[in-house]
Amino acid sequence: MHKNSKMSGMRFLLVTVLNALITVVELFGGVLSGSLALLSDAFHNLGDSASVVLAYVASRIGLKNSNMSKTFGYRRAEIISAFVNSVFLIVVSFFLIIESVRRILNPEPVNGGIMLIVAIVGTLANFISALLLSSGAKGSLNIKATYLHILSDALSSFGIVIGAIIIQVWHIDIVDPIVTILVSVYIMWETWPVLKEAINILMQGAPNLDFEAMKHDMLQEPGVVNVHHIHAWQIDENRIMFSAHINLNDQLLSDVEPVYRHLENLLQKKYHVDHVTLQAEVFRGKSNELFTRDRHDI
Structure with missing residues (x-):
């Protein structure tokens, strides 16, 4: 090689x-x-x-x-x-x-x-x-x-x-x-x-991803109630970065980590995302849309 x-x-x-x-x-x-x-x-x-x-x-x-x-x-x-x-x-x-x-x-x-x-x-x-x-x-x-x-x-x-x-x-x-x-x-x-x-x-433009499909797949994970505040961008033409807030049922932090691992594995294998950052929440942002429109939330 x-x-x-x-x-x-x-x-x-x-x-x-x-x-x-x-x-x-x-x-x-x-x-x-x-x-x-x-x-x-x-x-x-x-x-x-x-x-x-x-x-x-x-x-x-x-x-x-x-x-x-x-x-x-x-x-x-x-x-x-x-x-x-x-x-x-x-x-x-x-x-x-x-x-x-x-x-x-x-x-x-x-x-x-x-x-x-x-x-x-x-x-x-x-x-x-x-x-x-x-x-x-x-x-x-x-x-x-x-x-x-x-x-x-x-x-x-x-x-x-x-x-x-x-x-x-x-x-x-x-x-x-x-x-x-x-x-x-x-x-x-x-x-x-x-x-x-x-x-x-x-310009930090979003890569060509089906965000609605990503949200649908993430919601299939047990315990995930909502997905919002999504951001996706590229470091170069090959590496995709992704961040999102996820609403979960109230539970121990040690129980949240397996959810993180499952979601990261899903996003990396199915959507070819290189780096995943997830923020867990219970009530905050539960009714928010997929993409934020508030300047202070960016």
Whole structure:
């Protein structure tokens, strides 16, 4: 298992270096040929390279233990990394679309030959990167996500190859800004779900849980009379935190602990909650709803 992880890590490093080289080649190629499509793909690859580096650094930070100043630990570092990378890609794509529209209105010459050569190099390099990650993608969700992203980069580069051929053969320079718009829209479409999830986690948004079903299941536990004041949030995209107040029949505290254990086991196994905090009450909040609306109860 450790050996396979090490091998995947080495391949991941090779893909990072290769992706950085693609970025440099496409930047120079885009400037020399005057192709916005190449520049947009270069910024996309730059974003991928930066995300790999940031994700690695963030993952290392995330391994730090919790302490007095960070009682939940440092796992949010990876979410901040995802947020920064997503914003970068969307902002760059937005400005490339604006520049593409300007070029459609005022066409500029594009060197289809240079554009074609660089696009072919980018396509081959991205397909090689995807091939390097293909075996590791079977055993690691993280490698699989990166593999799919690199594969999408390869398809994007292939679209630029088609555009370059059209420019080289038929000298239709307007194809370049059109391809740029298509690539930029594709990047924004691909990035938006990541940004949306990152914002939701940073804003303490609730994960996708069926709270009514959770309440129903918790009420099946003998002695549980009511469930209220529920809160659920995520530390990162994988770890769900959950807290709730439960009304019980008046009983000894030693009799309450088994109820806690049963409910924690239920929530962890059925709803994949990582950390459960329950507060037992007898009369307080017995008639309250599932979610509190009082500021002082938050």
